[in-house]
Amino acid sequence: MDQLSIPIFPAFDAEVDKSTVGPRWDRPRKNTQMEIYTFRNCKQKQGQTLDEYLTELRKFAKHCEFTNTDKEILSQIIQSCRSNQLRRRALREPDKGLEDIIQLGRSLELSDSQAQAMERHVDQTVNKLHVRSSRQSSGASRGGKRYQSTRKPDKHCWKCGGVFPHKGDKPCPAHNQKCHKCQKMGHFKSVCRSKKDTKVRMKEKVQFMTQHEVTVMITVMESKL
Template sequence: MATSMPTLANFDVHSDPSSLFSRWQKWIRRFEGAMTGFGITDDGRKKALLLHYGGEDLDDVFQTIKLTDNTYTKAKEVLETYFQPKQNTLYETIIFRREHQLQGESIDQYCTRLRKLAERCNFTDAEREIKTQIIEDCLSSQLRRKALEKDRGLEEIIELARSISLSETRTKEVEHVGRAEANHLRTAAGKQKQSRSWVKAKLKPTPDHKQQCYHCGGSYPHTKKCPAKGMTCNACGKPNHFAKVCKSAEKSTKDQKKRVKSGGKANALTSVEDAEETSDSDYVFQLSSSDTDQPRATVCVNNTPVQALIDSGATVNVMSRKTYNLTARNLTGIDTR
C-alpha cells in the first residue's frame, strides 16, 4: 500500500547569508520532525530524503564535501559545519550585552531573545549570563530591587517578574476605576456648584434691575434715607411705611372683594381707587349695586331709617345720592364731597 510523502519546501542556500545558519537549523528540525511523523527510521532512506527535500542547491553543496562515512548522521553534521559561519565571540557578546527589554515586551519574550543571542556567545554558564542581563536591563525597577535582595536562579527571577507584572496590571485597573469615580463626583459637584452660583446670580439684584422698597414703594436700595422712615401708615396706623404698600390694607381689601357678589340692589364696597398718599388724604371707595350677604344694620339718619354696611374699613362714611336725598331734608351746612 503506497503512502503519500510529506510536503516540505527546499532549503534556500543562497539568500541572506547573515541568517544562513539559523535558517538551516529551523529547516533541519522540520525535516526530522517529518521523518519521525511518517515513521522513517532507516538511515539510508533519511539521507536520500535529506538531499531530495533539500533541493538542487543543497545537493550541489553536499557533492563538494568528501565523506568517509556515508550515513545520515554524518551528512547532517558536515552540512551544519558548512553553513555555520565563523563566529566572533567577542562581537556576539557585545551584541548580547546591549540588549535591553523593550516597551511592551514581556519578561518571557525578553528572555527568549537573550537565549538566542547567548547561543552564539559560547558562554560557560549561559543561564547566569541571561539572569544578569535581565536584572541589569529590565524595565521594572521593582524586579531589579527584589532580584538583588538575594541570589535567585533564572527561573525564580522569571516567576518573580510575572508576579510583579500581574500586580502592576491589576493596580492600574483599580486606579483607573478609582479615578473615573472621582472624576464623576468632581463633575457632579462642579455642576451643582455652578447651578447654585447661577441661582444666586439670578436672585441677586443688579444695578440695572432695582427692587421695590417694601416701606415706601420706591426703588431700592435708596441713595438716601427711606422717605417712609418715621412716618405713620394712614391705612393701619403702624409706623415706617406708606399706605400704598401697606400689607394690612391690601389684605383687608382682598377680603372685601371675596365677600362681594354681583347683581344686587344694595350699595356695596368693591374696590379701592389708587390715590397719592398725603397726610390729609381719606380713602376713596367705589360703590356699586350688588347683592351681598354682609351684615347690615338699620340706622336712623335725620329721622330716616337707612340700611348701612357695618365696618366697611373706610375712613369716612359714604352714602349714595339717593340716600342723601332721603335723609338730607331740612339739613343745611353739610360738607359733601
C-alpha cells in the same frame, strides 16, 4: 608535438555540495565577540513582558558560546530589566536562580497590572464625581443669578411707606408732615411706630362717652383696686 592530455573532472554541483564542502564564500565565519556585544546591549523594551525579554535573550545567547547560558541571562535580566523592584529583590537574594527570578518577575508584573487597573477605575470614579459636583455648583450659581435678577425691590421708606429710594431723587412726601397718631413731624400715620400710653387712649375714649358711661367706668375701675 604530442597533444597534451587534459584530465576530465566530474561536474561540481554547488547546490548539492553546499551542505558539506561548498565554496568558502558560502560559509561566513561567526564573530562570537559581536554576538556577545549584541547580547549585552539587549535591554527590556517599553511594554515588553519579562517572558518576551527572556525569549529574546535566549535567541541572542544561542550564538555566544557561553559556558553557563542561564547564568549569563540572569545577569543580563538583573542589569537591564525595567522593573526596579525585581532588580532589588534579585540583588537581595543572590542565591536565587534564573527560574526563581522569572517566577518572581511574573508575579510582580501581574500585581502591577492589577494595581494599575484598580487605580484607573478609582481615577475615573473621582473624575465623574468631580464633573458632577462642578455641574451642580454651576447650575446652582446660574439659578441663583436668575433668582436674583427677577426679584423685585423690597425696600420701603420708613417715613412715607413708599418705594425707596424715591423716583428722581425727589424728597420724601412725609417731609415736614405731622403724624396724626403720635403728633410728631416727619412721617405719616400709616408707618408710625410709636405706641400711645394708657392715659392717652383713655382720654380719647372718654371724649366720646356720655356722663353716665363715664361714671359706670370709674365705678368699675375703683372696684378692682
